[in-house]
Amino acid sequence: DTDTDTGGWDTDPAPCCEDPDCSCDTDQCVNQPCQADAYCDCQCPSDPDCEPGTCGGDIPLPPAPVISDDPAAQAAMTCPDEQTPVVLYMSNDDSNSQASPILARRMIRDGGVVDPFRVRIHEFLNYYDLSYEQVTDAPARVGMQMRRINSEIGEFALLLYAQGRHRPAEARRPMNLVFSLDTSGSMSGEPVELLKESMRATAASLRAGDVVSIVEWSDVQSVLMDSYEVSGPSDPMLLAIVNNIETGGSTDLHAGLVLAYQLASANFSDQRINRVVLISDGGANTGTTDIDLIAASADDSDGEGIYMVGVGVGASSGYRDDLMDEVTDAGKGAYVFIDSPEEANRMFGDRFVQIMDVAARDVQMQVTLPWYFAIKEFHGEEYSANPAEVDPQHLAPDDTMSYHQIIQVCDPSLPRTTDEITARATFEDPISRVMMSDEMSMPLGDLVTTGAKQLYKADVVVAYAQSLIVIGDLMQADKASEAKALAEAMIDWLQAAESELGDPEISEIRALMQEYVVNLN
Numbered sequence: 001d002t003d004t005d006t007g008g009w010d011t012d013p014a015p016c017c018e019d020p021d022c023s024c025d026t027d028q029c030v031n032q033p034c035q036a037d038a039y040c041d042c043q044c045p046s047d048p049d050c051e052p053g054t055c056g057g058d059i060p061l062p063p064a065p066v067i068s069d070d071p072a073a074q075a076a077m078t079c080p081d082e083q084t085p086v087v088l089y090m091s092n093d094d095s096n097s098q099a100s101p102i103l104a105r106r107m108i109r110d111g112g113v114v115d116p117f118r119v120r121i122h123e124f125l126n127y128y129d130l131s132y133e134q135v136t137d138a139p140a141r142v143g144m145q146m147r148r149i150n151s152e153i154g155e156f157a158l159l160l161y162a163q164g165r166h167r168p169a170e171a172r173r174p175m176n177l178v179f180s181l182d183t184s185g186s187m188s189g190e191p192v193e194l195l196k197e198s199m200r201a202t203a204a205s206l207r208a209g210d211v212v213s214i215v216e217w218s219d220v221q222s223v224l225m226d227s228y229e230v231s232g233p234s235d236p237m238l239l240a241i242v243n244n245i246e247t248g249g250s251t252d253l254h255a256g257l258v259l260a261y262q263l264a265s266a267n268f269s270d271q272r273i274n275r276v277v278l279i280s281d282g283g284a285n286t287g288t289t290d291i292d293l294i295a296a297s298a299d300d301s302d303g304e305g306i307y308m309v310g311v312g313v314g315a316s317s318g319y320r321d322d323l324m325d326e327v328t329d330a331g332k333g334a335y336v337f338i339d340s341p342e343e344a345n346r347m348f349g350d351r352f353v354q355i356m357d358v359a360a361r362d363v364q365m366q367v368t369l370p371w372y373f374a375i376k377e378f379h380g381e382e383y384s385a386n387p388a389e390v391d392p393q394h395l396a397p398d399d400t401m402s403y404h405q406i407i408q409v410c411d412p413s414l415p416r417t418t419d420e421i422t423a424r425a426t427f428e429d430p431i432s433r434v435m436m437s438d439e440m441s442m443p444l445g446d447l448v449t450t451g452a453k454q455l456y457k458a459d460v461v462v463a464y465a466q467s468l469i470v471i472g473d474l475m476q477a478d479k480a481s482e483a484k485a486l487a488e489a490m491i492d493w494l495q496a497a498e499s500e501l502g503d504p505e506i507s508e509i510r511a512l513m514q515e516y517v518v519n520l521n
Contacts, residue, residue, distance in 0.1 A: 063149070064463035065489035077153075077374060079410035086369040089387040090160070090403050092380045096334035096354050096396045098127035099312055099324065104468055106339040107316040108516050116472030118321050121379040123335075124465040125402045128505050130454040132163050132400055139165050139360035140395055142425045142438045145455040146447045154409035155376065156448075159402060159455040160367055162425040162438075164359030167397035172353050175210040176272040177202075180260035182280035184218040184251040191281045191314035192247050197341045198279060198311055199242040200234075201348035208232045211272070213263040214241060217256030218249030227267050253284035261297050264306045273356055278327060279311040282320025294330040307333035307394075309355060311347075332394060354396040360427035360436075362392035365403055368422040370444075372414040377406040379462050395427065404458045417445025457506070460497045464490070464509050475520070484520045487513055 100123035107114045132143065145159045181195060206212070207230075214225040224241050260276050268274050276297070297306045308331025310324040319337075328335035334355045338344050347355055364387065375383065380403050384390050395401055409415055422441040429436055442450070467490045474483035494510035 064459070064467070064493055065486065077376075077408050077410045079372060079414075083371040085371055086373055086385075088367050088369070088375065088383050088385055089390040090365040090367065090378070090380055090383040091390045091393055092122045092126070092401050092403065096126065096336075096351070096399055097328065098123050099310075099321070099335045099337035100124060101127045101465070102337040102339055102343060103312070103316060103319065103321060104465075105512060106337070108512050108519060109339075110316050111519050112316060113475050113519065114468045114472050114516075116469040116476070119465055119469045119472070120381075121404075121462055121465040122381055122402075124461050125379070125404060125458060126399075128457070128461045130161075130400060130402060130457055132161060132454060137165065138438060139429050139436060140363060140425055140427050140438060142365070142423045142440050144421065144423045144440060144442065144447070145450065145452040146421070146444075147452045147455055148448055149406070152412065154412035154415065156407050157455060157459055158367075158405050158407050158421070159452075159458050160365055160405075160423045161400050161402045161454075162360070162363055162365060162395055162427070163400045164395045164397045167353055167357065167359065169205070169353055170207075172273065172357055172397075174269075174272045175206070175356065176264065176267045176269060176274045177210065177356075178213040178215065178260045178264040178267075178276045180256050180276055180278045181214065181216045181245065182218075182251065182253075182256070182278075182284070183216045183245060183247045184249055184283065185247060186251070186281055186283040186318070187314070188247045192245065194313040194338045194341075194344065195279045195311075196242050196245060197344040198313070198338050198348055200239065201344045202277075202352070203230075203238050203242070204234050205349060205352040206230050206233055206235065206238075211267050212238060213260075213267070215256055215260045215263065216245065217252060217259070218247070219252050220249065221252070221255050221259050223259070223263070226263065251284040253280075254290050257290055257293060261293060261306065264297070268306065274306045275309050275333065275356055276306060276331070277309045277311060278324075279313060280324065281314035281318065282312060282323040283318065284320075284323060291326065291330045294327055297331070305332070307331055307358075309333040310335040312337040334396075354399045357397050358394045358430045359397040359399070360395040361430050363395045363401060363425055363427040364390060364392040365401070366424045366426070367403075368420075368424075369407065370415070370419040370421070372409045372411060373407050374410065375405050376408045379404040379465075392427075402454075402458060404455075404462055415444055418443050420444070421447060453501075456497075456501060457503060460494070460501070460506055460509070464494070464513070467513075471516070471520070480520060484517060487517045487520055491517065 100118060100120040103118055104114045140162045143161050143163065147157050149155050149157050179199065183192070187195065210230050212225055212228050212230055216222050216224055225238065228237070230238055264274055264276050294308055308328055310328035310333065312319060312321065312324045324335060336347050336355065338347065382390055420441050420443050422439065424437060424439040426435065426437045428434065467486060471483045471486055474486070491510060491513050494506065494513055498506045498510050
């Protein structure tokens with residue numbers, strides 16, 4: 001092909017192409033990126049053949065002023081000996097585990113410094129709204145977005161996601177809920193008031209026929225409500241019990257858990273959503289027997305188990321995040337932190353079905369990359385080339401598991417627009433127990449030119465979480481001036497992102513970072 005305006009992909013060159021739009025690479029005729037060749041291939045941040053905004057690099061957001069503290073992210077890339085596709089398996093915590101960003105927000109608003117060990121980036125991605133299009137039929141659907149972030153070294157941001165089916169509140173199954181309430185002395189004041197707000201918001205989301213039991217525990221245990229069928233939203237008898245809850249005494253979590261699971265088992269039905277809801281400030285210790293009890297009750301081998309939903313309440317200074325994270329990991333349920341009445345209504349009103357229900361069980365994401373790609377940073381819980389090393393997790397209705405990562409090529413000259421990336425999710429239908437899957441493949445050329453609105457917001461959320469980790473590490477190393485400088489640089493960057501994306505949640509993140517600078521002073 002000797003025309004100069006085809007923009008096409010020349011094939012079968014002999015011995016190599018003569019088309020001035022093309023160049024030769026190992027005797028193969030390839031498009032020459034970043035030149036006016038009538039072909040929009042997005043092989044650089046600003047391809048002259050592409051309309052503004054078409055390629056990922058065209059949105060004028062500079063790189064975030066935060067450097068990952070992961071040593072693997074700084075390692076040099078080398079090309080593998082074998083040119084076989086890279087197949088990796090990924091997992092996040094449950095899609096509705098999202099305590100970390102709320103706890104970080106509370107630490108900032110309490111005038112403190114965010115503990116870097118409490119920042120779990122995947123929970124930030126769970127909490128903030130990425131607003132994917134709704135699906136209505138399959139238990140889960142996969143999707144992906146990608147953009148180039150550094151053309152010189154061949155670095156890309158890649159967002160894979162599995163989205164749960166749409167399920168309106170009126171279509172959910174009846175519920176069997178057992179509340180295990182920490183009413184020990186440490187819960188006095190704000191913690192118990194937030195406990196009550198969470199209970200009231202839950203009561204408003206219940207339907208006639210839902211079964212509710214309530215266990216309160218300190219150094220003694222009491223059953224406040226046993227197998228009670230509510231009359232509808234905001235049942236008067238349920239609210240009367242909630243309003244009269246008082247605190248006092250020491251903590252005996254084990255006895256409170258045993259009693260709660262006994263009640264949940266007594267009312268268990270495979271036609272219902274069966275949950276134990278633990279509300280506590282985390283001021284207790286779990287033993288092996290407690291974790292074994294929670295895990296055994298959540299076992300799905302003979303049907304859907306009794307999952308635990310963990311609800312953290314209280315001031316950030318005395319809150320035990322490690323306890324609640326541990327028990328909800330074992331219990332396969334959501335983990336949230338409530339820092340205000342508004343957050344209680346958001347979680348147990350707006351997101352009630354997401355917190356309590358399951359759309360797809362045992363979700364595991366698989367990605368197949370061209371041989372020259374490797375993961376530079378992964379912002380989920382775990383990934384491996386061995387699927388047995390990655391624990392599958394549950395996906396809630398109207399919710400999404402988002403797997404955000406930075407991938408890099410071993411040689412920037414290797415990618416071709418026709419090379420494909422494939423995302424595949426396997427999962428089990430929670431009702432039929434049938435194993436299912438969904439898959440999506442796209443050529444690189446199409447992937448980097450397709451809209452990436454959610455990816456851009458995910459980039460912002462990840463950078464915010466990373467900055468909290470780095471700032472916390474700097475403060476612990478007595479480098480307050482460097483921590484403050486990073487926070488101030490993040491404010492400028494977040495303002496640019498806020499202006500570009502026009503997202504109110506980014507505005508909230510920017511305002512939090514401004515508060516944080518005051519704390520660091």
